[in-house]
Amino acid sequence: MSLSGKVGLVTGGAQGIGRAVVESLLNSSVKVAVVDLNQEVGNECQVQLDAKYGEGNCTFIQCDITDGDKLKDAFQRTVDLYGRLDYVVNNAGINNENDWEKTIQVNLTSVIKGTYLALDHMSKEHGKSGGVVINVSSMAAFLHSPHQPVYTATKHGVIGFTRAIADASLLGDYGVRINVLCPAFVNTPLLHSVENEANMGKFVKFKDDFKQSMNKFGVLQPPLIAEGVMRLITDSGLNGAVMKITCSKGIHFHTYEPPSA
């Protein structure tokens, strides 16, 4: 399936999982907007991606996704620059049990806003030609973590929201497939935040337990997560899917029992 000529937007795309996703999209000839808070890492990312993939294929847009107006502008700038929008990956996330309200804003509220903005630009309801949204949750949504109660809550929320809006898209014939991705531990800068009291708050005292869990379950590399994202984009049968990625089982899907009367 050729993705050439398509346009993607990835939040938190300047490093970690988001950066790997951006590179997979560029490798498939998709033009990409890299939306990220971090100006310095974003500039560095732009220079490296221009050198590797050629200028004009991606653009870094500095944006705090918790600022609704700025997020709206980032979407509009992407469409103004590349003429359309086909794929949105709501990936940016933080781990901060101290400032837990911020964690809810970044990990859940902004994912909801990003999904609604994606629909504004892609839904047939608005005369657009459809697309795919992928929201990044975590295996923390399945294995409740004593180190991260609010992080865990946000990741549960992302799954609930995504499954419900995916059903709405199907019922309303929006032409947009909306899926959720739940990785286990991934080797990115986020994982190092487990050491910091500033991030973990009073739960920092459980950091050894957290590290034991990483040793037990293993740590994935970002390109495998990007492979999962590409599958969610290219498999036209997937809507409301909950993809899990773990060391033990690789890429697989969560199945839910059908509701009984």
Ligand SMILES: NC(=O)C1=CN([C@@H]2O[C@H](COP(=O)(O)OP(=O)(O)OC[C@H]3O[C@@H](n4cnc5c(N)ncnc54)[C@H](O)[C@@H]3O)[C@@H](O)[C@H]2O)C=CC1
């Ligand atoms: N690393 C891991 O073990 C796992 C990560 N995840 C999820 O994957 C996603 C990506 O995480 P990583 O790549 O590991 O993290 P990371 O910390 O390496 O990268 C996150 C990126 O998001 C950006 N960002 C943070 N707050 C932002 C804001 N307000 N506005 C715009 N950009 C912002 C950062 O500047 C950074 O470039 C997150 O949603 C995370 O919860 C899920 C499961 C495991």
Ligand SMILES: CCCCCC(=O)/C=C/[C@H]1[C@H](O)CC(=O)[C@@H]1CCCCCCC(=O)O
């Ligand atoms: C320092 C914060 C990084 C947060 C990254 C993340 O989302 C981690 C999630 C783990 C959470 O801390 C505890 C968990 O349950 C999550 C990962 C669990 C991996 C289970 C793998 C199971 C399997 O291999 O079958």
